[in-house]
Amino acid sequence: MGGICDGRVAIVTGAGRGIGREHALEFARQGARVVVNDLGTGREGEGRSAGPALEVVEEIRDLGGRAVANSDDVTEWGGAARLVKTALSAFGRLDILVNNAGFVRDRMLVSMTEQEWDDVIRVHLKGHFLPLRHAAAHWRERSEAGDSVDARVINTSSGAGLFGGVGQGNHSAATAGVVALGQVAAAELGHYGVTVNTIVPAARTRMTGEALTATTGPADGFDAEAGPEGGFDVAHPANIAPLVAWLGSAGSRHVTGRVFEVEGGSISLADGWRHGPRADRGARWDPADIGDAVAKLLVDTPDPEPVRGAPSS
Structure with a gap:
């Protein structure tokens, strides 16, 4: 198999x-050798099984590609370290890390439990940091040894991470943290030949729940090019993969620190926080004067994007 990721791991x-x-x-279709990591848990996080990862490995081998399965927990220091070692042991190198693992525990803030908060922060945010930490240490070691490093990290955030989501305070906070982590990593790791970008995908999966399924059908069993009624299935998860494959290729080395929204056939760049209008009186403010100053700043500043699921005004 050959393609834009030919020879990469x-x-x-x-x-x-x-x-x-x-x-x-x-x-795999683009020529990469792949380490398929998955805990194989149920939708509610119960149990563990090597089955899902092994099934994907078999699919890749049926395509003529090369892959190995890994069932380590990426939220554990040792598990993330073993994941990186799996790539090095199986294929002798590592070029691409895609941090994609995650789940949701949606609840309004007044009802959310400490465990629901901790679990989502752990899986999304810590589950991004630890594989990134161990992969980055490997690439730094290679770079400092004089090797040419041309590596890629692709992180996964969400619309809730960019704009917030009602009933998703934990998920919003965790995936917003993923965006910030990616920005820092891009700045720190560029010196070693590593780019870091973040995707914000929208697709029908187990994690997105029944809302998409009710309108577009189950994810399994549909071709990405043919929806339930024979048209383009904009919600199919396969639509996200081409951008990720390109971001993992050698041809994307000039792109780093970016956030891409991707859904169906649409790709866009999300524009993050920027400094806005400023009021500076050159001295300490009197609290009584601040209201007028803020009113003028609000006139010159666009309204924020609405929180997803919030009532319209």
Whole structure:
């Protein structure tokens, strides 16, 4: 198999199902050797099984590609370290890390439990940091030894991470943290030949729940080019993979620190926080004067994007 990732080695976390599965398959089609990482848990996080990762490995081998399965927990220091070592042991190198593992525990803030908060922060945010930490240490070691490093990290945030989501305070905070982590990593790791970008995908998966399924059908069993009624299935998770494959390729080395929204056939760049209008009186403010100053700043500043699911005014 050959393509834009020919000869490269990719790790994809959460690759047993949904979007991660499609990433792994697309990397294989593009010539990469793939480490398929997945815990194989149920929808509610129960149990563990090597089955989903092994099934994807078999699919890749049926395509003529090369892949190995890994069932380590990326939220554990040792598990993330073993994941990186799996790539090095199986294929002798690592060029691409796709952090994709995640789940949701949606609840309004007044009802959310401490465990629901901790679990989502752990899986999304810590589950991004630890594989990135161990992969980055490997690439730094290679770079400092004089090797030419041309590596890629692709992180996964969400619309809730960019704009917030009602009933998703934990998920919003965790995936917003993923964006910030990616910006810092891009700045720190460029010196070693590593680019870091973040995607914000919209697709129908187990994690997105029944809302998309009710209108577009189940994710399994549909071709990305043919929806339930024979048209283009904009919600199919396979639509996300081409961008990720390109971001993992040598041809994307000039792109780093960016956030891409991707859905169906649409790709856009999200524009993050920027300094806005300023009022500076050159001395300490009197609290009584601040209201007028803020009113003028609000006139010169666009309204923020609405929080997803918030009542319209």
